Amino acid sequence: MTITLDEAVALVTLEADLLDHGQFHDWLGLYTPGGRYVIPIDPDAEDFENVLNYAYDDAAMRAKRVERLLGGRSISAAPPAQTVRLLSRYRMLASDGDACTLRCAQYLKELRQHRERDYAANVTYRLVRTPDGLKIDLKVIRLLIATEALTAVSYIL
Amino acid sequence: MSDQPDPRSFLSADRADGSIYNDPALFDMEMDRIFMHNWIWVAHRSEIPEPGDFITTFVGPHPVIVSRDRKGTVHVMLNRCRHRAATVCEQHKGHTASFVCPYHGWAYGLDGALRGVPHQNGYGDDLDKASLPLVNLRVADYQGLIFATFDHAIPDLDSWLGAAKPWIDLFMKQGAGWPVKTMGEHKFTFPGNWKIQLENTTDAYHFPIVHKSFLDSVDQETQDILNFVGGKGFVEDLGHGHSVMVMIPELVDLDDNLDAPIPERFLELAAQLAETYPPEKVRQIIRAVGGSGFNLNLFPNLACSMAFFRVLRPLGVSQTEIRHIAIGMDGGPDIANQARLRLHEHFQGPMGFGTPDDAEAWDRVHRGALAGRDIPILLNRGLAHEEKRADGHLYSDVSAETGMRAAYRQWLAAMTAEPAGETVA
Ligand code: FES
Ligand SMILES: [Fe+2]
Numbered sequence A: 001m002t003i004t005l006d007e008a009v010a011l012v013t014l015e016a017d018l019l020d021h022g023q024f025h026d027w028l029g030l031y032t033p034g035g036r037y038v039i040p041i042d043p044d045a046e047d048f049e050n051v052l053n054y055a056y057d058d059a060a061m062r063a064k065r066v067e068r069l070l071g072g073r074s075i076s077a078a079p080p081a082q083t084v085r086l087l088s089r090y091r092m093l094a095s096d097g098d099a100c101t102l103r104c105a106q107y108l109k110e111l112r113q114h115r116e117r118d119y120a121a122n123v124t125y126r127l128v129r130t131p132d133g134l135k136i137d138l139k140v141i142r143l144l145i146a147t148e149a150l151t152a153v154s155y156i157l
Numbered sequence B: 001m002s003d004q005p006d007p008r009s010f011l012s013a014d015r016a017d018g019s020i021y022n023d024p025a026l027f028d029m030e031m032d033r034i035f036m037h038n039w040i041w042v043a044h045r046s047e048i049p050e051p052g053d054f055i056t057t058f059v060g061p062h063p064v065i066v067s068r069d070r071k072g073t074v075h076v077m078l079n080r081c082r083h084r085a086a087t088v089c090e091q092h093k094g095h096t097a098s099f100v101c102p103y104h105g106w107a108y109g110l111d112g113a114l115r116g117v118p119h120q121n122g123y124g125d126d127l128d129k130a131s132l133p134l135v136n137l138r139v140a141d142y143q144g145l146i147f148a149t150f151d152h153a154i155p156d157l158d159s160w161l162g163a164a165k166p167w168i169d170l171f172m173k174q175g176a177g178w179p180v181k182t183m184g185e186h187k188f189t190f191p192g193n194w195k196i197q198l199e200n201t202t203d204a205y206h207f208p209i210v211h212k213s214f215l216d217s218v219d220q221e222t223q224d225i226l227n228f229v230g231g232k233g234f235v236e237d238l239g240h241g242h243s244v245m246v247m248i249p250e251l252v253d254l255d256d257n258l259d260a261p262i263p264e265r266f267l268e269l270a271a272q273l274a275e276t277y278p279p280e281k282v283r284q285i286i287r288a289v290g291g292s293g294f295n296l297n298l299f300p301n302l303a304c305s306m307a308f309f310r311v312l313r314p315l316g317v318s319q320t321e322i323r324h325i326a327i328g329m330d331g332g333p334d335i336a337n338q339a340r341l342r343l344h345e346h347f348q349g350p351m352g353f354g355t356p357d358d359a360e361a362w363d364r365v366h367r368g369a370l371a372g373r374d375i376p377i378l379l380n381r382g383l384a385h386e387e388k389r390a391d392g393h394l395y396s397d398v399s400a401e402t403g404m405r406a407a408y409r410q411w412l413a414a415m416t417a418e419p420a421g422e423t424v425a
Helices: A005-020 A024-028 A059-071 B024-033 B157-175 B194-200 B212-216 B220-225 B264-273 B279-290 B334-347 B355-368 B402-416
Strands: A031-040 A053-057 A082-096 A099-112 A115-130 A133-143 B015-017 B040-044 B053-059 B062-068 B074-078 B093-095 B098-100 B107-109 B114-116 B138-142 B145-149 B180-190 B234-239 B242-246 B294-298 B302-305 B308-316 B319-329 B376-378 B394-397
Touching: A005 A024, A005 A082, A005 A099, A005 A115, A005 A133, A024 A059, A031 A059, A053 A059, A053 B334, A059 B212, B024 B308, B024 B402, B040 B053, B040 B062, B040 B180, B062 B145, B074 B138, B074 B145, B138 B157, B157 B180, B157 B234, B157 B242, B157 B279, B157 B294, B157 B302, B157 B319, B180 B334, B180 B355, B194 B308, B194 B319, B194 B355, B194 B402, B220 B264, B234 B402, B242 B402, B264 B279, B264 B334, B279 B334, B319 B334, B394 B402
Parallel strands: A031 A133
Antiparallel strands: A031 A053, A082 A099, A099 A115, A115 A133, B015 B376, B040 B145, B053 B062, B053 B093, B062 B074, B098 B107, B107 B114, B138 B145, B180 B319, B234 B242, B234 B394, B242 B294, B294 B302, B302 B308, B308 B319
């Protein structure tokens, strides 16, 4: 059964809500065991494994990232920044059987230590239907300023 | 210029005044006396391997092009058109036969020579193209590290690097027999003075405190290796502001101890490599993947830091850009370079498990140093047992501030030197 735009949007909206509200353990459950969470540097990168990224997380790294944000032992993440993000401009690039590719825009505002920052990004998801429901198999966040100098990002984009 | 601050008043042998981080006039002096009169690191050979390759970067605040000409010679040229000063190239990197200024179309060769001027007859005889090349800086390299300076009178690079050279040789063993290549970079800024970052690369003391959450995220064996404060490591003042901080003595020479057991976290990689390489080579590659056990701080802007290059660039008195450049084996196995990339991502960069905490600490130094007046920054750790050995170098324990004192001595020497050299016109 083809994945509909509505189903796909519901999942990525849930992800955005969990991340903005610090429900990181629940967030981990949205991914397939082999899923990847990627923030590339090079805007044209596709072969993420062979290039340097900001993040190229498998399940183990995602879990460690969550531990770091919640553990209170990181001075840059104690507490993590507060964020509000909006997803929009959804387009289903491909939907075929039990998998689909969804692209959207993300606009995020961050507050930490009296400083507000914002990040715009194109986000591409590969979503797959599993016995446990729809899951994220790949999320690629292409930050508009990926090739510029960033500042510390102490949360999950 | 009588309104220039006196650098001596900011520094004594074992402390600095807090305003050394935030005095704008002092910063302007630094951009001249330090960044125009010392060798400044600009690029690694692998970033411009072929004739025609170029990158754009900075020497202090000055935008430059680093190019390789058709004969293979490297040029570092001010990115400033000789007509009315437009930057001639804004691409971060590329390959070209010439640089054409976008404003009025003056064209320069890879060596900076002015080749073409549109409608040149508008100048009559009043334009001597030979005297209007892109301004070339003095260039030298060591082990693929390319440096440039405005100053034609300072001693050559070899004598400037001096005792740091054997440490550079050791660092490059991370090629595991292949040349070292750069593999991308994490670039970020923090709101604070560049010297806060300069100090940090020779500060082992902070590691177990600031990097708790990183240490939580690695296996016990790695935690034990990184538990070096109070251990057998040391800091050595190498002269000219350079220093080395040896955190893991067993990982100084990566070609030694090849029969040491392979760390558990690399067993899987070793098994994969064993399908292609003999056991000895596998061990060499694995040791290279793990990185070196020391930080080599080269005054003022480069560090060969365990497994990557750290490059700093002052953007303003309270704004600094840092690049952490990943390195790997040029021609080495993909799986080994992938392992290095993943290790780099784990610690470095704005989303790494280490860098954001460092940046937070530097940010706080910057803000804290604005509090009060005439309160010193202490630089005396390890002084009590610091010793001068037969080689004439100062040594102290791994968490000593010996490397910071070395850097500040050079800072003061540069800041108070009568400019001996002529800078390029
Ligand atoms: S400013 Fe470059 S050609 Fe005029
Ligand atoms: Fe650090």
